[in-house]
Amino acid sequence: xxxxxxxxxxxxxxxxxxxxxxxxxxxxxxxxxxxxxxxxxxxxxxxxxxxxxxxxxxxxxxxxxxxxxxxxxxxxxxxxxxxxxxxxxxxxxxxxxxxxxxxxxxxxxxxxxxxxxxxxxxxxxxxxxxxxxxxxxxxxxxxxxxxxxxxxxxxxxxxxxxxxxxxxxxxxxxxxxxxxxxxxxxxxxxxxxxxxxxxxxxxxxxxxxxxxxxxxxxxxxxxxxxxxxxxxxxxxxxxxxxxxxxxxxxxxxxxxxxxxxxxxxxxxxxxxxxxxxxxxxxxxxxxxxxxxxxxxxxxxxxxxxxxxxxxxxxxxxxxxxxxxxxxxxxxxxxxxxxxxxxxxxxxxxxxxxxxxxxxxxxxxxxxxxxxxxxxxxxxxxxxxxxxx
Amino acid sequence: xxxxxxxxxxxxxxxxxxxxxxxxxxxxxxxxxxxxxxxxxxxxxxxxxxxxxxxxxxxxxxxxxxxxxxxxxxxxxxxxxxxxxxxxxxxxxxxxxxxxxxxxxxxxxxxxxxxxxxxxxxxxxxxxxxxxxxxxxxxxxxxxxxxxxxxxxxxxxxxxxxxxxxxxxxxxxxxxxxxxxxxxxxxxxxxxxxxxxxxxxxxxxxxxxxxxxxxxxxxxxxxxxxxxxxxxxxxxxxxxxxxxxxxxxxxxxxxxxxxxxxxxxxxxxxxxxxxxxxxxxxxxxxxxxxxxxxxxxxxxxxxxxx
Numbered sequence: 049x050x051x052x053x054x055x056x057x058x059x060x061x062x063x064x065x066x067x068x069x070x071x072x073x074x075x076x077x078x079x080x081x082x083x084x085x086x087x088x089x090x091x092x093x094x095x096x097x098x099x100x101x102x103x104x105x106x107x108x109x110x111x112x113x114x115x116x117x118x119x120x121x122x123x124x125x126x127x128x129x130x131x132x133x134x135x136x137x138x139x140x141x142x143x144x145x146x147x148x149x150x151x152x153x154x155x156x157x158x159x160x161x162x163x164x165x166x167x168x169x170x171x172x173x174x175x176x177x178x179x180x181x182x183x184x185x186x187x188x189x190x191x192x193x194x195x196x197x198x199x200x201x202x203x204x205x206x207x208x209x210x211x212x213x214x215x216x217x218x219x220x221x222x223x224x225x226x227x228x229x230x231x232x233x234x235x236x237x238x239x240x241x242x243x244x245x246x247x248x249x250x251x252x253x254x255x256x257x258x259x260x261x262x263x264x265x266x267x268x269x270x271x272x273x274x275x276x277x278x279x280x281x282x283x284x285x286x287x288x289x290x291x292x293x294x295x296x297x298x299x300x301x302x303x304x305x306x307x308x309x310x311x312x313x314x315x316x317x318x319x320x321x322x323x324x325x326x327x328x329x330x331x332x333x334x335x336x337x338x339x340x341x342x343x344x345x346x347x348x349x350x351x352x353x354x355x356x357x358x359x360x361x362x363x364x365x366x367x368x369x370x371x372x373x374x375x376x377x378x379x380x381x382x383x384x385x386x387x388x389x390x391x392x393x394x395x396x397x398x399x400x401x402x403x404x405x406x407x408x409x410x411x412x413x414x415x416x417x418x419x420x421x422x423x424x425x426x427x428x429x430x431x432x433x434x435x436x
Numbered sequence: 437x438x439x440x441x442x443x444x445x446x447x448x449x450x451x452x453x454x455x456x457x458x459x460x461x462x463x464x465x466x467x468x469x470x471x472x473x474x475x476x477x478x479x480x481x482x483x484x485x486x487x488x489x490x491x492x493x494x495x496x497x498x499x500x501x502x503x504x505x506x507x508x509x510x511x512x513x514x515x516x517x518x519x520x521x522x523x524x525x526x527x528x529x530x531x532x533x534x535x536x537x538x539x540x541x542x543x544x545x546x547x548x549x550x551x552x553x554x555x556x557x558x559x560x561x562x563x564x565x566x567x568x569x570x571x572x573x574x575x576x577x578x579x580x581x582x583x584x585x586x587x588x589x590x591x592x593x594x595x596x597x598x599x600x601x602x603x604x605x606x607x608x609x610x611x612x613x614x615x616x617x618x619x620x621x622x623x624x625x626x627x628x629x630x631x632x633x634x635x636x637x638x639x640x641x642x643x644x645x646x647x648x649x650x651x652x653x654x655x656x657x658x659x660x661x662x663x664x665x666x667x668x669x670x671x672x673x674x675x676x677x678x679x680x681x682x683x684x685x686x687x688x689x690x691x692x693x694x695x696x697x698x699x700x701x702x703x704x705x706x707x708x709x710x711x712x713x714x715x716x717x718x719x720x721x722x723x724x725x726x727x728x729x730x731x732x733x734x735x736x737x738x739x740x741x742x
Binding site for chain 2: 299
């Protein structure tokens with residue numbers, strides 16, 4: 049009798065289950081441990097704020113956000129993505145901080161027709177020969193900040209420049225990007241060891257060269273080491289410091305403090321960028337996370353979720369129609385915290401870039417201040433190689 | 437290249453060498469006496485830096501920061517000795533490396549749990565924040581002079597401790613023949629505990645001193661530990677004098693490589709070749725040094741035993 053009752057209940061419920069839609073699934077491969085842990089934590093906070101504001105929905109439809117830590121490890125990320133595609137059957141992918149991870153997981157996602165919205169890395173390969181309809185570089189192309197910094201140096205009349213980066217592929221790309229924007233030949237090009245701790249030898253060379261400014265691309269701890277030592281050598285009095293946005297963002301400011309004051313840095317976004325969506329975002333972020341200001345990684349992650357939300361809305365929730373989804377994503381029809389932007393043929397943004405400078409505010413807080421626009425609409429140089 | 441630049445680079449080499457010596461001293465002391473390769477020495481260095489930074493943020497006093505780092509890290513070292521190292525001493529080197537490697541993994545995550553994944557701030561004492569003029573037109577960062585002074589003081593202090601004090605005699609006796617020392621009435625467990633804590637305090641001192649000029653973040657210990665291992669392998673593992681000479685050699689060779697090699701190569705090769713080969717060659721210069729030393733002196737320059 050009980051069996052019969054259960055069967056009846058089950059029979060009554062079945063149509064209801066069939067009616068309830070399977071949620072839209074977003075796979076988020078976070079960097080919560082490993083080399084980019086600090087940046088990954090910032091991105092996670094951006095994702096979570098957007099998810100919370102959307103009430104766990106995308107385009108008004110129930111959604112599921114599967115967040116997993118892959119520790120900045122390309123192999124681990126590749127396994128995770130296979131699981132996301134085959135077991136979880138995700139509809140969208142985002143999360144990694146490093147270009148090496150993006151390059152490792154991209155092909156599998158493209159083959160499975162899962163749109164990959166990049167919340168940070170914009171490797172040149174995906175902008176050029178390996179461009180793909182299922183890739184969206186929501187944030188920037190990797191060269192953008194460096195090229196903008198080169199233009200800043202040229203515009204400000206820094207005639208004698210020393211440029212410095214670690215001796216590895218991304219370091220060389222960064223300095224080449226800078227030179228493309230700077231247009232003149234820098235006075236001196238210095239390559240240092242990856243993970244270098246002591247910069248005394250390089251600082252002595254800089255003192256001897258007496259440049260107007262120095263451009264550094266030193267991600268993570270290296271940049272912190274360098275800036276602290278640069279200031280203790282007293283070089284900040286005669287030499288201006290220029291870097292890409294990530295070298296002087298909120299996370300770095302919290303770790304370095306005073307010595308960063310006066311550093312010029314470039315990005316597609318700033319926390320004091322004047323637009324309604326950004327004001328709303330910064331305010332909500334500070335309320336959610338202990339009055340902390342967001343760094344660029346949080347802003348990009350927030351934008352990524354909002355971009356997905358808009359695309360789902362535009363397709364009426366029919367995410368299985370991938371052609372419609374990528375057509376909707378391509379329109380970039382959402383209010384971005386950086387202001388409106390368009391995608392180029394290679395699905396990388398054509399957008400303004402800004403220069404910010406680290407300052408001590410009236411309240412004694414050290415933070416970035418937006419001081420000008422470098423490019424009105426910047427597009428990467430690789431777009432010509434993208435044939436599709 | 438002017439004379440002052442060359443002088444400055446030589447001073448930089450000395451400074452970098454002494455910076456490495458501060459960490460190498462504790463590592464080699466522990467190895468020399470306990471015969472245990474404590475790869476978690478870098479974690480003690482990290483602990484010192486974090487405690488110093490935290491104290492500095494709260495009190496604003498650099499002296500308090502260094503003292504607090506030494507005390508807290510010394511206590512951490514004590515706990516580590518009682519719980520783990522004591523049991524590893526009788527095991528082989530592989531077990532010791534694995535055991536202390538586990539400590540690295542745990543330490544990095546504990547640090548992330550307490551302070552978060554982002555690097556934290558440690559201000560420089562304001563009196564030492566800028567450069568001082570050693571000669572007219574020869575500026576040198578005051579803080580780096582402090583590192584040189586402390587490095588030399590630690591070297592001298594350890595030398596006097598090992599050669600002139602009763603505790604030093606016991607340490608040497610324990611190192612050269614543990615069994616004989618025990619038979620002669622040396623209380624080896626207490627001696628070992630003291631030495632391990634001293635090693636931890638030295639690591640903390642290094643961490644607190646380097647905090648204001650480096651990034652304080654989880655994993656900072658392993659980065660520098662590789663260089664420190666090169667120093668003590670060159671000098672002879674377990675030998676204090678070896679660590680001192682090894683660290684200075686590494687400091688000078690590494691700095692000279694970075695400072696002079698690219699310029700030197702430009703005299704013989706095209707600028708393109710020089711600028712691509714120079715940094716690579718400079719980066720591996722200390723490993724070449726290590727290889728050369730090991731070919732001629734397989735046990736290092738000053739072997740600790742035999």
